[in-house]
Amino acid sequence: MKGDAAGEGASPEVLALAKVVARLRSEIVVLEGVAATTAVVERAKGVLMAQGDVSADTAYEMLLGRASERGRTLLEECWILLGRMNAGPPPAHAPTAPPPATTVSGTEPATPAAGAGRHLAGGAALRPLLARLADGLTTARGGDDVAELLRTVLGGDAGVDAVMIFSLTSAGSLELTGCAGTGEELAEQWRHVPPLSGIAAHEAIAGGRALWLEDPAEDALRYLLIADPQHRWPSRAWIPVPSDGPATAAIGFLRAQPGPFTAATRALLRRAARLCAGPLGPPERPRDAGAEGPRDGVDVTSVQRVLDALAGPAILLTPLRSKAGEVEDFRIDAAAPESVDVAGRSGKELVGRRVLETYPTVVGTALWEGYLEALTTGTGYEGEPFTYEEVVAGVPRRSVYSVRASRLGDRLVVSWIRHDTGEREARRLADMQRLGTLGWGDWNLATGSVSWSDQMYTIFGRDPRDGPMTLEELSRHLLPDDLPAAAAAVERLLTEGEAVDQPFRIATGHSVRHLRFVAEAQTDADGAPVEVHGFFQDLSAQRGAELALLESERAVLLQRGMLQAERALAARLQETLLPVPEQSMELAGLCIDVAYVPVDRGINVSGDWYSAIELPDASALFVVGDVAGHGLAAVGTMAQLRFTAKGMTITGSPLPDVLRRLNTLLLHTASDPSGSTTATMVMARYQPWDRRLTWVRAGHLPPLLVRGDRADFLEQPAGALLGASFDASYGQAVIDLLPGDRLLFYTDGLVEEPGEALDVGLDRLAADTVRLLREGRGETLARTLAAMRPGNRDDICVLDILVPDDR
Amino acid sequence: MHTTGGERFTVEATSLPEATVLVTKGELDHDTAEPLRQALDSVWRDGGRLLVDLSRLDFCDSTGLNLLLSGRLAVREAGGSLELIGLHPPVSRMFQITGADRLFPVHTDLDAALAHPRST
Structure with missing residues (x-):
């Protein structure tokens, strides 16, 4: 059988219903308590109404009155009344008049005057105990419950260590109908007492008098005592329970301390016995667990005793059938002490509970079917482990169980193992x-x-x-x-x-x-x-990781050191290769300013370059160039071109010849044809004596001349970029500069923008230059123009040449 | 063969009986140029007719130009030719300023190029 219980994937409706059931269950428990109390009060009222021929309300008032007079609780008063009712016909008294208070106490069952009394000095202390007793008796079911209650309530103050309740059977033998604190073995021993002489309980019942056994030695001679009084219960009291006609039951109060019973204790014990007349008397037969179930010869108490001896969890289930005979639910009638359910209820707490009421999600599961089948066919059921989910006060809990069930008469003995904890x-x-x-x-x-x-x-x-x-x-x-x-x-x-x-x-x-x-x-x-x-x-793993971390730290530091060294080297390189003046300088009567912004900041040099040098004849040479590419590769080429150009012009070569030489140089330095480099360049020579500027270009962007308030690009002489073709010819142009003129040489990084036509960039340069000059920012023109370019897309080099005003 | 320079630049090579066509697309600059370099590298030795279609090029900087120029020289040395298809703004302006436009045979489209006999 597959053990997939409703707990795994129970539908939401079932779970919702389960929650409702759980809530109703707790309400029922509360109501049961109230009902039990009410029942007692109602019956007592009934008795008074019959006896005194009074109305229900009057009867209630009478009960309250008597209770307050005596300092008893209402419940106590009711119990006493009901117990007394069993003791004999009511005393004759005027039907219309409520019985006087004294008459009530006067009709106490015949108890020997040995006990001093009813109204004692210690009387006040007894009240609360008897009240507790009365409360507890409303829910007591069976002799054992009563015995346990007596023992619990009277244990402290009266020193009651154990309680045994014997009932007289029709055969004259005694049967132990209730006990607490005696232990199983003793209870078993004294379960049935044949009609012997010398049994204290028997004598108490027969004589209708309480027996106070206070001297173990003497008592041992007279009676057949329960257990050895030297070791257990040196003093005992046997008090017959008042009932209609002669007493048929006696309660034994067994004390752990020796010595006589004080008057107060005697009174207490007597009253306690009197209170129990109600629950123990004939009309108040304790609800026998077996009475409602099937007549199948299964003695529930015997089964309980068997279960009590077991180590693990086990319960006895009695089927509750509908009128048609179908099983509607099961009631737990006995439980082994170690039985613990999902909610943590154990042993005796499970007895009396109904399975579907308490565990609603079991219905329809393989477990449920297994129970029914075991019940009908008599074959044992062994279920697969399953997960059970219960809802207790809104909190779901899950556990894994394996369950076995087998039939006993018309009931089931169920045992299970809970898998989780261990x-x-x-x-x-x-x-x-x-x-x-x-x-x-x-x-x-x-x-x-x-x-x-x-x-x-x-x-x-x-x-x-x-x-x-x-x-x-x-x-x-x-x-x-x-x-x-x-x-x-x-x-x-x-x-x-x-x-x-x-x-x-x-x-x-x-x-x-x-x-x-x-x-x-x-x-x-x-x-x-x-x-x-x-x-x-x-810790090897951690340690290993630690060591690895240290290693990498060291490596990083090392690398950082190397990078710093590289950087320092690069800076030195740049200074050597292409020193960029911090401020403007003066050359051949001109004011020169340079802006140099390579893309690769780390290296500080790029394929872009400039030259501004004085030639031997006092003229000045200006160059701006741009080698294709970035980084160190371009730098090398740039250095070659720069130095060659400088060398040739110093020695007086005409400018177009220089370009031709540079072109050849580039074409021949490539290691293979596919590896050649190209460069663009503009080169000018300025004669300060007549302000004549002679210039050439190789594929470069046109210089910008600002004269007055206009900015125009110069018309360019012919000349393709360097390194493109072996066949190259270069033209030359001349312009005479005027004081106040400004000339800009620059590289394409200053004007080029992807997605934008080149001319747009050129126009923008012209406009920006005019604007900046009008704003009086001529001194930092080159730098400002360079800084206005967004991002670093390309290297930028700007050479700003100003012809100073004469004045 | 189809190589990409990331998303910004792609080169697609097609082999025709009369020529190998390289179609460039996107922005050709220093960072994206590698595919073109590789494409040129794999064909220049063949010595045949190499047609580079620039019609779908949005941008070309000096790196791109340099590649084409050096490709031109290499192809010529191997006995072939490198010609351009679809050179128009914005790319054409740069070719013009640098004077590179005079160095390549330029055709308006592929058909025109194929119709035209091979030039050196």
């Missing part, structure tokens, strides 16, 4: 050991025995068949460097009992492991250590 604990422990790579060990120093957990073998890389290692053997595996510190720690542990928390390394066959040893020593009375227990933790 298993879960064991699993948790194993997981913890494994995950934390922890192993524990015990070393008994006295006997020399050692025990290890499984994980220890894993940690030490040891075959479990070799058994555990002693502390001494362990020390041999330590790395020599770690031995002194570890040995010292263990020494402290063994001599001073100081706890150890020591990291160390061991060599296991093929590897070195980092372990941590945490241990304590247990000492004997003299403080000498007798046992060491502790755990080893394998």
Whole structure:
């Protein structure tokens, strides 16, 4: 049978109903209590109404009146009234008049005057006890409940250690109908007492008088005593229970302390017995668990006794059938003490509960079907483990069970195993050991025995068949460097009992492991250590990670050092290759300003370059160039071009010749045809004496001339970019500059924007330049223009040449 | 063969009996140029007619130009030719300023290029 109970995937409706049932159940319990109380009061009212021929309200008032007069609770008063009703015909009194208070007490059942009394000095102390008793009696079911109640309530003040209730059977023998505190064995012994003489209970019943057994020695001669009074219950009281006609039951109060019963105690015990007349008397037969069930010869009390002896959980289920005979529910009529349900109710708390009422989600499950089948066919049911979900006060709980059920008469004996707890604990422990790579060990120093957990073998890389290692053997595996510190720690542990928390390394066959040893020593009375227990933790993984981290840290620092060195080198390189003046400089009567912004800030140089040098004849040479590409590769080419150009012009070569030479240079420096580089360039020579500027260009963008308030691009002489073709010719142009003129040479990084036509960028440059000059920012023109470019898309180089005003 | 320079630049090569066509698309600059370099590298030795379609190029900087120029030289040395298709703004302006437009045979489209006999 598949054990998938309603708990797994029970529909929402079922769960909702389950919640409703749980709530109603608790309400029922409350109402049952109220109902029980009300029933007693109503019956007492009924009695008074009949006796005194009064109305219900009057009867209620009478009860309240009497109770307050006597200082009793309402319930007590009712019980007493009902008990007295069993004691005999009501005394003759005027039907219309409510019985006077004194008459009430006067009609007490015949008790010997031996007991001093009813209204005592200690009387006030009895009240609360009797009130408690009365309350408890409303819900007492059966002799055992009454006995237990008596024992609990009277235990402290009256010293009652055990209670036994005997009833007289028609055959004249005694039957133990209730007991508490005697233990099973004794109760069994005295379950049936044949009509012998010398039984105190018997005498009390027969004589209708209370018997006070206060002298163990003397009593032993007269009576056949229950248990040895020397050791248990040196004093006992047997009080007959008042009932209609002669007494048929007696309550034995067995005390653990010796000595006579005080008057107060006697009164208390008598009154307690009187109160119990109600529940124990004939009209108040305790609800017998077997009475409502099937007449199948199964003695529920016997079954309960069997279950009481069991170690595990087991219950007796009685089927509750509809009129048609169908099983509607099961009632738990007996339960082994270790039976615990999902909500934690155990043993006796389960008795009386109905299965579907208490565990509604069981209906329709394989379990339920299994019960029904076991009941009808008589074959035992063994279910698969299943998860059960119960809702208690709105809180769902789940547990895993395996259940067995077999038929007994017309009932079921059900036993189960709950899988979780022990298993879960064991699993948790194993997981913890494994995950934390922890192993524990015990070393008994006295006997020399050692025990290890499984994980220890894993940690030490040891075959479990070799058994555990002693502390001494362990020390041999330590790395020599770690031995002194570890040995010292263990020494402290063994001599001073100081706890150890020591990291160390061991060599296991093929590897070195980092372990941590945490241990304590247990000492004997003299403080000498007798046992060491502790755990080893394998920290190799963590340690490994730590070391790796340190390594990488070192590597990073090293790299950072290298980068810093590179940077320093790059800066020096740039200074050497292409010194960029911080401020504007003066050259051949002109004011020169440079802006240089390479893309690759790290290297500080790029394929862009400029030259502004004075030639031997006092003229000035201006160059702006742009080698294709970025980075160090372009720098090398740039350096070549720059120095070659400088060299040639200093020696007086005409400008177009210089370009031709540079073109050839580029074409020939490539390692293979596909690796050649190109460059653009604009080069000018300025003669300060006539302000004539002669210039050439190779594929470069047109210079910008600002004259007055206009900015125009110069018309360019012919000349394709360098390194493109072997066939190259270059033209030359001339312009005469005027004071106040400004000339800008620049590279394409200043104007080029992807997605934008080049001319747009050029126009923007012209406009920005005019604007900036109008705003009086001419001194930082080059830098400002360069800074206005967004991002670093390309290297930028700007050369700003100003012809100063004469004035 | 189809290589990409990320999303910004792609080169698609097609082999025709009369020529190999490289269709460029997107922005050709220093960062995206690698596919073109590889494409040129794999064909220049063949020495045949190499047609580079620039009609779908949005941008070309000096790196791109340099590649084409050096490709041109290499192809010529191997006995072939490198010609351009669809050179128009914005790319054309740069070719014009640098004077590179004079260095390549330029055709309006593929058909025109194929119709025209091979030039050097």
